[in-house]
Amino acid sequence: MTLLTAFARVEAAAAGRARLIRTVRHVHLGRRPLVVIPLQLAGEACAPLAVLLGDDPDKPRLLTVYEPRDRARRFEFAADLAEVILGHLDGYLPVDDASDDDAGDAGQDTGFSHDRAPAPEPLPDAPQLLVPNPNAAAFLRLLGRSTRLRRTDGEYAVRPTVPLLGRWLTHYAERAEVPGSVLLLPMTTALAEHWATGQSDLEDANLAALLGWIDPAEGLTGQQAARLAEDPVRCPPAGPVTDPTFDNEVLEGRMQAIRDASQSSDAPALARAQAAMDAALHGQLAPTWELMWRAHALLAALPEAAHAERRWKDDRRSFTAQAAWLREGGAPQPRRDSAVAAAKRLARLEREQQRLAVERAHDDPLVMAEYRLTGEAFAGTVVDADLTRVDTEGKKAKLRPWLIVRTTDAVIVEPGAVLTCPDYPSQAAKVIHVTTASDNGDNDNHDDHEDRDNDNDPVGTLVTLELSGGMGRALAAPPGTTPGLADVVTYTTLRDDFQPAPQFPSREETPWTHGGPPIEYVPTDDDAQEPWS
Amino acid sequence: MTGRQPSAAAQAALDRLRGRALPKNHDARTISALAANPGCARRALMDAAGVDKQRVAAQAGFPAPFGQSRFAIVRGNAFEAQVKENGAAQLLILLREVLGLDVSEVGYADFNDVGGNSSAEVRHRHTRHVLTAPDQPGRTLLDHPLLRLRVGGRPAYLEPDLIALRLDGTFHVIEIKSFAVIDGQADPGKVAAAAIQSAVYVRALRDLVAEAGRDPAAVSHQTILVAPRDFSSQPTAASLDVRRQLGVLDRQLSRIASIEDLLAQYPGTLTFDLDPDPQGRPRRPAAELTAAIGQVAANYAPECLATCELCFLCRDEAAGTTGALGKPVREDLGGIEYIAQARGLARGQLPAPEQAEIAAQLLRAAQLREQVLGEAV
Numbered sequence: 014m015t016l017l018t019a020f021a022r023v024e025a026a027a028a029g030r031a032r033l034i035r036t037v038r039h040v041h042l043g044r045r046p047l048v049v050i051p052l053q054l055a056g057e058a059c060a061p062l063a064v065l066l067g068d069d070p071d072k073p074r075l076l077t078v079y080e081p082r083d084r085a086r087r088f089e090f091a092a093d094l095a096e097v098i099l100g101h102l103d104g105y106l107p108v109d110d111a112s113d114d115d116a117g118d119a120g121q122d123t124g125f126s127h128d129r130a131p132a133p134e135p136l137p138d139a140p141q142l143l144v145p146n147p148n149a150a151a152f153l154r155l156l157g158r159s160t161r162l163r164r165t166d167g168e169y170a171v172r173p174t175v176p177l178l179g180r181w182l183t184h185y186a187e188r189a190e191v192p193g194s195v196l197l198l199p200m201t202t203a204l205a206e207h208w209a210t211g212q213s214d215l216e217d218a219n220l221a222a223l224l225g226w227i228d229p230a231e232g233l234t235g236q237q238a239a240r241l242a243e244d245p246v247r248c249p250p251a252g253p254v255t256d257p258t259f260d261n262e263v264l265e266g267r268m269q270a271i272r273d274a275s276q277s278s279d280a281p282a283l284a285r286a287q288a289a290m291d292a293a294l295h296g297q298l299a300p301t302w303e304l305m306w307r308a309h310a311l312l313a314a315l316p317e318a319a320h321a322e323r324r325w326k327d328d329r330r331s332f333t334a335q336a337a338w339l340r341e342g343g344a345p346q347p348r349r350d351s352a353v354a355a356a357k358r359l360a361r362l363e364r365e366q367q368r369l370a371v372e373r374a375h376d377d378p379l380v381m382a383e384y385r386l387t388g389e390a391f392a393g394t395v396v397d398a399d400l401t402r403v404d405t406e407g408k409k410a411k412l413r414p415w416l417i418v419r420t421t422d423a424v425i426v427e428p429g430a431v432l433t434c435p436d437y438p439s440q441a442a443k444v445i446h447v448t449t450a451s452d453n454g455d456n457d458n459h460d461d462h463e464d465r466d467n468d469n470d471p472v473g474t475l476v477t478l479e480l481s482g483g484m485g486r487a488l489a490a491p492p493g494t495t496p497g498l499a500d501v502v503t504y505t506t507l508r509d510d511f512q513p514a515p516q517f518p519s520r521e522e523t524p525w526t527h528g529g530p531p532i533e534y535v536p537t538d539d540d541a542q543e544p545w546s
Numbered sequence: 547m548t549g550r551q552p553s554a555a556a557q558a559a560l561d562r563l564r565g566r567a568l569p570k571n572h573d574a575r576t577i578s579a580l581a582a583n584p585g586c587a588r589r590a591l592m593d594a595a596g597v598d599k600q601r602v603a604a605q606a607g608f609p610a611p612f613g614q615s616r617f618a619i620v621r622g623n624a625f626e627a628q629v630k631e632n633g634a635a636q637l638l639i640l641l642r643e644v645l646g647l648d649v650s651e652v653g654y655a656d657f658n659d660v661g662g663n664s665s666a667e668v669r670h671r672h673t674r675h676v677l678t679a680p681d682q683p684g685r686t687l688l689d690h691p692l693l694r695l696r697v698g699g700r701p702a703y704l705e706p707d708l709i710a711l712r713l714d715g716t717f718h719v720i721e722i723k724s725f726a727v728i729d730g731q732a733d734p735g736k737v738a739a740a741a742i743q744s745a746v747y748v749r750a751l752r753d754l755v756a757e758a759g760r761d762p763a764a765v766s767h768q769t770i771l772v773a774p775r776d777f778s779s780q781p782t783a784a785s786l787d788v789r790r791q792l793g794v795l796d797r798q799l800s801r802i803a804s805i806e807d808l809l810a811q812y813p814g815t816l817t818f819d820l821d822p823d824p825q826g827r828p829r830r831p832a833a834e835l836t837a838a839i840g841q842v843a844a845n846y847a848p849e850c851l852a853t854c855e856l857c858f859l860c861r862d863e864a865a866g867t868t869g870a871l872g873k874p875v876r877e878d879l880g881g882i883e884y885i886a887q888a889r890g891l892a893r894g895q896l897p898a899p900e901q902a903e904i905a906a907q908l909l910r911a912a913q914l915r916e917q918v919l920g921e922a923v
């Protein structure tokens with residue numbers, strides 16, 4: 014958290030309504046996202062109970078597992094879920110498979126565009142999955158883990174779509190760890206990134222309470238709305254864990270009725286009992302379905318940030334590569350990454366994190382304000398500019414314009430520091446001088462009395478900057494390639510350039526300290542027959 | 547340290563605080579929750595007095611948000627039963643791997659009752675007798691022994707799932723949990739909760755061994771967590787080092803042991819009695835009860851929402867404080883305690899000297915928001 018966000022929370026608490034902490038939306042929203050709300054049976058590692066999903070707010074589809082503790086029922090459910098999810102994914106895949114050859118050697122761990130290797134052009138769009146919270150995303154990851162290694166022949170055979178679903182869910186879950194990725198987006202995370210509420214982070218994990226602060230019902234304060242949202246009867250939890258009271262007082266009875274009916278082979282009773290369980294689960298899920306689409310609409314109303322499209326392209330690229338990998342019959346993701354793959358992945362995640370921070374600051378003046386508050390950036394007006402200044406000291410004359418920026422921000426940068434301006438990202442600005450400005454600009458005023466007044470109320474700092482780059486090759490900067498006199502500009506130490514990726518050994522050269530070269534992963538019978546009970 | 551008991555006067559004061567209700571006995575879960583918020587006088591006092599916080603909170607109009615699904619309970623019990631089946635055959639294989647238990651060291655003793663008597667006192671005496679006997683007859687695994695820990699002067703009976711005894715005389719506490727360990731990883735929050743609970747058992751077992759004049763170091767700080775592997779019901783075992791948890795627990799227990807100092811701060815008339823009618827239904831007016839609770843300061847943090855029955859009451863009371871928004875918010879605001887104060891400083895109110903720095907920052911934060919959003923502050 015930052016002071017600016019902490020202050021926004023204080024303001025939200027006092028006002029009884031959430032406060033925006035971003036001016037633009039930093040997450041891309043898909044054209045037709047698939048909303049997925051899973052529920053699991055309490056106490057089990059990964060026993061799906063039900064899922065409500067769909068891409069049309071008016072047509073949610075409910076899938077129920079009438080006996081979640083039965084392995085066979087779980088795989089039937091996985092096949093049903095695969096039909097819906099894979100059906101949705103298919104809509105984004107190319108119709109003709111003739112373009113196989115341009116997919117290249119993309120592995121499972123792809124989707125990072127700034128590896129300089131020529132990446133295939135991504136598909137024009139990718140399917141986005143929206144889930145209520147990070148726990149729902151974690152549940153989908155486990156569901157992927159428990160289905161992707163299954164065999165479609167021999168003992169314990171499952172339908173072919175089951176391992177395919179598992180591999181897609183695993184891909185989505187792994188992709189979700191990449192900072193800035195929105196292929197699988199938990200709604201509470203997206204909302205909390207853009208709004209500060211008058212409650213704690215822990216309470217923000219409740220989608221209904223979070224939305225209560227952001228968009229309370231008519232006549233309620235955010236706090237009142239959030240309190241009402243905490244009542245599990247009025248507002249069932251968004252899952253994947255169900256309300257224990259619902260389990261004990263409703264679900265247990267409904268499941269028992271189904272067991273009784275199937276034991277007595279009473280088909281009409283079974284149908285009635287199943288309909289009753291469907292109804293109960295629908296009642297638990299439907300409120301969250303409404304909240305998901307409300308949250309989606311609130312986010313959609315914010316204008317999208319400039320760099321969100323760049324990150325979405327990475328997401329599309331990862332989707333494209335995974336599709337190509339599956340088409341070529343590549344192996345499923347192993348249980349655990351090899352040492353080299355894990356180290357590479359971690360390095361990439363760190364670089365993405367840094368890159369995301371810079372992009373957000375550049376896209377959003379309110380994020381940049383956080384850096385201005387800590388002195389890592391300042392905003393001000395160009396009060397003097399020598400745009401034709403040429404440095405003749407070297408062998409060859411170079412265009413090096415100078416600007417003087419007056420700012421009231423606290424400036425902690427020192428001469429020699431190199432800054433950038435988000436509006437001119439390819440241009441470096443070296444700090445030449447930093448001086449305190451008095452009321453009359455940088456002229457000293459010797460009138461004692463007035464001078465003292467000025468000291469008490471300083472009008473800011475003057476920063477002299479030398480520009481280089483982004484102005485073409487000529488010795489005169491073309492118009493529009495530099496800030497001009499009276500422009501309002503922001504300069505920051507945050508830069509959109511990165512250390513080259515560290516060199517990692519190939520997997521064949523994994524050092525002995527990391528277990529030596531790993532054995533090529535081949536899914537085993539053990540993996541395929543792993544109990545799921 | 548934990549054997550120290552409050553004086554008779556303090557005990558009487560605690561009894562009065564609790565009123566006519568029966569004391570609520572601690573278990574490993576409630577004792578480990580004590581360690582979650584050691585700075586809370588309200589919780590320390592109520593727990594020392596054995597107050598049923600759940601009922602008090604409900605009567606004050608803030609029922610606790612906790613419940614447990616029967617599915618989870620059934621699954622937990624079934625897994626424990628399975629692990630202990632056939633003299634814990636599955637478990638022994640795992641213990642040989644984790645503890646290096648020798649194959650010959652196989653013996654199993656059930657402490658769930660003693661000759662058909664399942665009273666706590668009898669079971670505890672039997673446990674003490676067996677655990678401190680000079681020679682240990684081939685008993686490798688002790689099932690549900692009953693330990694005792696004094697909390698605020700009253701004994702709490704604790705029932706670890708299993709204790710393993712090695713040939714060299716070392717004891718290891720074994721905790722059986724039903725959350726899954728998938729590809730070698732488990733939910734960190736659940737593992738942390740299991741570690742602190744195991745530490746409670748280690749503490750109690752060390753007290754027992756020490757009372758018998760033996761070296762408490764015989765009880766290892768390495769405890770064993772047994773949980774289902776991957777998506778199956780096959781158990782897997784991992785070793786947990788609970789030294790840090792033991793430290794936290796000891797500090798909190800000694801705080802409760804020195805309850806006199808805390809009691810001295812409150813009037814002798816203070817009570818959380820619910821004024822039950824002859825059928826035991828509470829009659830005390832909510833406002834009066836809330837006022838009584840309000841006399842003892844709480845130390846609310848949002849984390850309480852997961853651990854304390856009084857959380858909703860304390861949260862309501864903490865409205866207007868920056869701490870209610872979470873520790874990070876309070877820290878970012880330089881420790882300013884009240885929301886109104888932070889807002890005042892952001893609007894140019896004159897700060898106290900020690901707040902000059904954060905006041906300047908807040909003023910600047912407000913200006914920046916106004917500049918960017920056009921939102922007048």
